Amino acid sequence: MNPLQVVELLLFPGLTFFVWLAFAFEWLDRKTYARMQGRRGPVVTGPFGLLQPVADFFKLASKEEIVPTQSDKFVLRWGPALYFAAPAIGIAFIPILGTQAILYHPLDLLFMLFILAFSTLMAAMLGYASAGRYSTIAIGRLVVQYTSYEVPLILAMITPAVLAGSLSIQGVVVAQGSMWYIVIAPVAFAVFIIAALAELEKPPFDIPSAKTEIVGGWMTEFSGNTLAYVKLTKSLSYVFLSALAVSLFLGGSGGPAISANQNLQSVFYASYFLVKLFAVGFLFFVIKTALARVRIDQATKLFWTIITPLSLAQLAVAILWVFR
Amino acid sequence: MSKKTSRRNVGQAMGEMFRTVLQTPITEKYPFGDKVVTERFRGKLDIDPVKCTGCSICEIVCPAQVITMVPVGKKMIGTREVEIKRPSFELYTCIMCGQCVDDCKFGALTLTRNFELAVFKKESTIMRKALIIGK
Amino acid sequence: MSEDTKPDQRRESSAGLMQYSVESAMPFGPVHPSLKEPEYFKLILEGEKIVQVIPRIGYVHRGIERAAQERTWVKNTYLFERICGICSFAHSLGYTHAVEALTGFEVPKRGRYIRLIVAELERLHSHLLWLGLVGHWAGFDTLFMWVWKDREHILDLEEAITGNRVNKSYSVIGGVRMELPDGIATKIQTELKYIEKRADYYTKLVETEETFTVRTKGVGRITQETARRLCPVGPLLRCTGIARDVRAEDPYAAYDEVPPHVQTSNDGDIASLLTLRLDEIRDSCRMVSEAVEKLPTGPYKVSIPRAVPQGESTFHVEAPRGELFYFVKSGGGSAPERVKVRSSTVANILTATEMLKGHTLADVPIVLTGMDPCFGCMDRISVLDVDKSKEWSIGGEELRIYGIEYYKRKLS
Numbered sequence: 001m002n003p004l005q006v007v008e009l010l011l012f013p014g015l016t017f018f019v020w021l022a023f024a025f026e027w028l029d030r031k032t033y034a035r036m037q038g039r040r041g042p043v044v045t046g047p048f049g050l051l052q053p054v055a056d057f058f059k060l061a062s063k064e065e066i067v068p069t070q071s072d073k074f075v076l077r078w079g080p081a082l083y084f085a086a087p088a089i090g091i092a093f094i095p096i097l098g099t100q101a102i103l104y105h106p107l108d109l110l111f112m113l114f115i116l117a118f119s120t121l122m123a124a125m126l127g128y129a130s131a132g133r134y135s136t137i138a139i140g141r142l143v144v145q146y147t148s149y150e151v152p153l154i155l156a157m158i159t160p161a162v163l164a165g166s167l168s169i170q171g172v173v174v175a176q177g178s179m180w181y182i183v184i185a186p187v188a189f190a191v192f193i194i195a196a197l198a199e200l201e202k203p204p205f206d207i208p209s210a211k212t213e214i215v216g217g218w219m220t221e222f223s224g225n226t227l228a229y230v231k232l233t234k235s236l237s238y239v240f241l242s243a244l245a246v247s248l249f250l251g252g253s254g255g256p257a258i259s260a261n262q263n264l265q266s267v268f269y270a271s272y273f274l275v276k277l278f279a280v281g282f283l284f285f286v287i288k289t290a291l292a293r294v295r296i297d298q299a300t301k302l303f304w305t306i307i308t309p310l311s312l313a314q315l316a317v318a319i320l321w322v323f324r
Numbered sequence: 325m326s327k328k329t330s331r332r333n334v335g336q337a338m339g340e341m342f343r344t345v346l347q348t349p350i351t352e353k354y355p356f357g358d359k360v361v362t363e364r365f366r367g368k369l370d371i372d373p374v375k376c377t378g379c380s381i382c383e384i385v386c387p388a389q390v391i392t393m394v395p396v397g398k399k400m401i402g403t404r405e406v407e408i409k410r411p412s413f414e415l416y417t418c419i420m421c422g423q424c425v426d427d428c429k430f431g432a433l434t435l436t437r438n439f440e441l442a443v444f445k446k447e448s449t450i451m452r453k454a455l456i457i458g459k
Numbered sequence: 460m461s462e463d464t465k466p467d468q469r470r471e472s473s474a475g476l477m478q479y480s481v482e483s484a485m486p487f488g489p490v491h492p493s494l495k496e497p498e499y500f501k502l503i504l505e506g507e508k509i510v511q512v513i514p515r516i517g518y519v520h521r522g523i524e525r526a527a528q529e530r531t532w533v534k535n536t537y538l539f540e541r542i543c544g545i546c547s548f549a550h551s552l553g554y555t556h557a558v559e560a561l562t563g564f565e566v567p568k569r570g571r572y573i574r575l576i577v578a579e580l581e582r583l584h585s586h587l588l589w590l591g592l593v594g595h596w597a598g599f600d601t602l603f604m605w606v607w608k609d610r611e612h613i614l615d616l617e618e619a620i621t622g623n624r625v626n627k628s629y630s631v632i633g634g635v636r637m638e639l640p641d642g643i644a645t646k647i648q649t650e651l652k653y654i655e656k657r658a659d660y661y662t663k664l665v666e667t668e669e670t671f672t673v674r675t676k677g678v679g680r681i682t683q684e685t686a687r688r689l690c691p692v693g694p695l696l697r698c699t700g701i702a703r704d705v706r707a708e709d710p711y712a713a714y715d716e717v718p719p720h721v722q723t724s725n726d727g728d729i730a731s732l733l734t735l736r737l738d739e740i741r742d743s744c745r746m747v748s749e750a751v752e753k754l755p756t757g758p759y760k761v762s763i764p765r766a767v768p769q770g771e772s773t774f775h776v777e778a779p780r781g782e783l784f785y786f787v788k789s790g791g792g793s794a795p796e797r798v799k800v801r802s803s804t805v806a807n808i809l810t811a812t813e814m815l816k817g818h819t820l821a822d823v824p825i826v827l828t829g830m831d832p833c834f835g836c837m838d839r840i841s842v843l844d845v846d847k848s849k850e851w852s853i854g855g856e857e858l859r860i861y862g863i864e865y866y867k868r869k870l871s
Contacts, residue, residue: 036341037604040349137820203598204670207821290337292670293598295821336668337601340660350608362615364622364640387534421537421628426636435622 005102013096013270015088022235025242025281026053032285053235057228065224068131075129080226083122084233087240090115094243095252096273097266099174109167112244113154116199119237120146123208126230127218138217141296142208145198148303149205153195155311159188159318160248169244173252180251184321187314189249191307196241197287198299200234204291205299242280243273250276361437366420368438369413373454375432378409382424382433390418396455415441415449498832500812500823508819512812516805527798532558532767535795537628542800543833544625545588548581549778550800551630553785556711557774558632561767561789568713569757570634575713576647576750577620577629578776579743583654584613585779586736586743589831590661593733596824597674602664609657612650619643634760644751651744658740665733675729679814679826682727691810692803693781695830698735699727705777717750729829766793778803780831804833 008014027042027050034041042049067076093108095101105111120142127139161167163184164175172181182189198205201217209217216222222230246252255272259265294302352360361367369390383391393409400406425433432454443449497518503511523542527535540551552574559566566574587610594602614624619640621627629636665671686699696703704721706714722738724731769791775784781803788797811830815823 035345035349037601038344038347038350038608039604040351040353043353203600206598286338286341287335289341289601290335291599292594292602292668292674294670294673295819297819298673334669336664340605340664341601344605350611362619362622364620364637365618366622366628385533387530387537419537419626420623422622423533423537 008102009092014092014102018088018091018236018239019232021239021277022232023053023057024050025238026235028278028281029238029285029288032282033289036286036289057232060223060228060231061225063224065226068221070131071221072129072131075125076226079122079126079129080229080233083119083126084229084236086115086119086122087233087236090240091236091243093169094247095170095173096270098253098269099170101170104170105168106171107167108169109157109161109172112169113157115240116153117150119233120199123218126222130218130221132221134216134220135218138208138220142201142218144296145205145208145299148300149195149198149307152191152303152307152311153199155308155315156188156192156195157244157248159185159311159315162315162318162322165322169247169252173247173254176251176254178251178254180249182249185249185314185318187310188318189245191311191314192245192249193283193287194307195303196245197284198303200238200241200284202284202288204294206293207296207299238281238284239277242277242284245280246273246276250280359439361439363437365437365439366422366435368436368441369415369418369420369424369451370434370436371411371413371451371454372432372434373410373456375430376410376454377430377432378411379429380409380411381427381429382411385423385427387421387423388417388419390414391424394455410454412455413451415451416446500827502815502820502823504820508817509815509823510817512815514808514812516808524798524800527795529794531793532632532765532795535798536631537626539798539800540626540628543802545585545833546581546778546780546783547626548578548630549776549783550802551627552578552712553774553776553778553783553800554787554798555630555632556776557772557785557787558767558789558795559763560772560774561770561787562632562763563768564633564761564763566634567758567761568755570759570761571713572717572750572754573635573639573759574630575717576747576754577617577627577635578712579747579750580613580617580620581627582743582779583740583747584610584617585831586740587613587654589736589779589828590665590733592828593675593729593825594671596828597671599668599671602661602671606661609654612653616643616647616650619646631760633763634758636760638759644754647751648748651748655741655744658737658744662734662737665730665737672730674822674825675733678729678818678822679811679829680726680728681810681814685813686727686810689810689813691781691807691830693778693807693831694732694735694739695781695807695810697721697723698725698731700725705775705782709775711774711776713750717746717753719746729825732829766791767795780804780833781807802833804830808832 010016030052031041031049042052045051045055067073090112092102093104093111124139124142124146127135127142160172160176160181163181164172166172166175197203201207201209209219219227219230253269253273255269257265258268352358378393380393383393390413391411392414394412395407396410397408398405399408420435422435425435441449499515499518501513501515502509503513523538527538530538536551536554539554540547542550587606591603591606591610594600594606617627618624620643621629621636665675681699683699683701686696686701690696692703700723702721702723704719705711706719707721710718720742722735722742724735724738767789769789771786771788773784773786775782777783783803784801786797786799786801787795790796807830811827811832814826814829818826
């Protein structure tokens with residue numbers, strides 16, 4: 001790893017850039033959610049309330065942390081760090097400034113799958129370590145929901161890999177060129193969006209952290225620093241899954257090459273990526289606002305009876321397309 | 325993009341959502357912007373010390389025991405010496421019902437439209453302005 | 460379980476409780492995000508399925524009936540309207556009507572019409588509030604925000620007429636407190652047209668939005684015979700198809716001249732409660748609009764001397780939640796001797812616990828909100844025997860012994 005890679009990893013387009021993107025996503029989420037409901041959303045902190053998520057983060061970080069006496073303190077101390085690390089490292093594999101990502105491995109799509117599984121595992125561990133009645137119910141629901149959405153999510157992510165003939169994200173982005181996979185495999189995109197909503201615990205699948213039933217879900221017992229980082233990680237997962245959707249289905253940072261200058265071209269590529277990223281994010285926000293929460297048994301039934309067969313069918317179609 | 329479920333009626337709220345974005349939001353930009361309350365809004369109590377005669381009716385009818393008549397002097401009526409009283413209001417107890425306003429025959433009391441009643445010290449809401457003019 | 464140590468009489472009478480495994484009793488409340496006011500519900504679960512719900516009330520008991528004995532008749536108007544924030548005017552009406560019955564004075568016609576207008580406006584605001592809350596507890600925050608946005612129109616109207624949005628202090632013994640403001644008639648008609656249009660949209664939305672109907676259709680179903688056995692009041696009764704409404708059967712205020720069309724719906728579940736309350740919203744709009752057109756001229760109140768003659772009187776009104784019942788006893792003095800309030804939620808709470816049987820924890824907030832609870836209204840009772848259902852009746856002493864034995868078993 002050369003020093004330039006380390007700087008890129010930490011600053012741009014690595015960790016710091018993605019933390020700011022997470023804040024921007026949260027701002028856009030709250031603003032569209034509010035405006036579609038006839039409210040204003042954040043207005044006071046910063047112009048148009050842009051600094052509200054930052055202010056929330058620092059406010060939470062400055063509060064006292066109350067840890068239940070019966071909780072597993074070791075897990076509660078190190079768990080959030082691992083939970084944060086999962087999407088943070090995953091983002092480094094997604095190409096933004098063109099077709100090269102900061103880190104590369106020929107099988108990094110599988111690593112993305114591992115990261116998603118690892119996130120849920122850490123969430124369940126954190127909920128279990130909190131030793132509260134509401135947390136216990138919540139992680140039960142979380143694990144049940146996880147078993148339901150995991151299979152369609154994996155199938156939806158494998159479909160572009162099959163179409164591209166490569167198991168690395170860079171390979172998928174390069175193979176798309178100008179024919180984005182959303183056109184060839186729209187069902188896979190739809191399945192990915194739905195399964196991603198379940199992964200992120202957003203309506204209609206926000207049962208594990210259903211505020212009105214089990215207080216905060218598995219995040220109930222967190223406060224102070226832990227809660228600040230857990231919330232940041234949830235925003236980061238939002239960005240991570242949107243970035244995955246963009247790379248796998250919308251051509252990543254591809255777009256018309258306008259300038260011959262390599263560096264200037266990178267700026268254009270980055271802006272294509274950002275536009276697509278916010279478009280996918282906006283899609284998430286709109287779906288989240290429009291739907292109510294379904295019960296856990298209804299969600300499971302939906303995933304197993306409808307979504308999984310659809311994604312299997314789509315995968316079959318994709319295989320046939322490749323071998324036509 | 326169509327929702328891939330066999331239920332046809334998911335996302336019914338979508339049309340209304342986009343229509344709502346185009347309307348003005350219902351939330352006021354308080355504390356920036358105008359503060360709008362209607363004409364009859366019952367806010368903080370106010371007394372006109374000139375009109376008050378110290379008849380004590382407000383103290384008798386107040387449901388929340390906000391008003392205490394305080395002696396501020398003496399005067400002669402004929403040959404008798406009579407105490408002059410004026411009201412003192414503990415406005416932190418006031419429920420702003422308006423019964424004193426209705427019952428004051430001299431029109432000395434009004435409920436203003438001020439609703440910003442938060443203070444740091446409870447005692448600073450005790451209104452004693454009617455005690456100054458004692459004659 | 461050591462059932463052989465319990466006397467047979469207790470086992471039979473407490474069959475309902477003993478049958479189920481009480482290790483998985485989950486407390487719901489008193490402080491819980493889904494309850495606006497504190498109540499304690501002991502949910503006895505098998506896995507995630509609820510088999511029994513035991514309510515324990517009294518957390519909002521404020522001693523209002525005792526406080527009423529120390530305040531004069533006029534001061535009590537302000538006390539009783541603060542029993543509840545949402546049905547405040549209904550309480551005010553109940554009290555003032557009961558006292559007017561004692562004095563023998565009759566409220567002039569204009570006063571009665573104005574009382575009807577404000578009472579129906581309050582019914583509108585209460586039903587809209589409930590609709591938003593059901594949306595919120597079902598996870599449909601968008602519906603919640605939209606409905607409460609429309610509710611602001613009604614609250615602004617109430618503020619223009621009475622001076623306050625919640626504790627209106629508008630009904631006095633003898634009529635209403637002040638005249639309607641100028642130009643209010645056109646304003647009311649405009650807002651009512653808007654509310655009716657929105658009610659039509661919400662009817663369409665709650666009946667067709669699939670993620671919402673799966674939470675409400677078939678959830679919390681009660682049959683007509685359960686309703687007859689447990690005696691709920693208000694919309695909870697009317698949603699099973701039984702058409703009982705105090706405004707139609709025993710008209711007060713101006714309801715004899717502007718009668719309500721009593722709405723019912725047939726399924727007894729939350730979805731039918733939704734359609735019923737939306738129908739009631741439309742009916743209330745119709746009544747207010749008719750009353751504003753027919754508003755007679757004349758005085759709006761009659762002056763009544765402040766000494767109320769001796770006697771007892773009772774009065775019932777149709778609050779937004781159901782039948783609200785006031786009993787006032789006067790000894791001829793300046794303060795009432797006894798005032799007793801039986802509010803609607805106390806009649807509905809057993810039905811709500813019956814509605815919950817067989818459902819999961821995820822349905823508890825929706826079903827409890829479905830009966831439109833107002834625990835602030837409810838905790839009026841000084842002595843209550845919760846266990847009035849015929850299936851399981853445990854007296855206080857048996858419950859105490861049961862509790863002791865249960866914990867003895869748990870610790871051994």
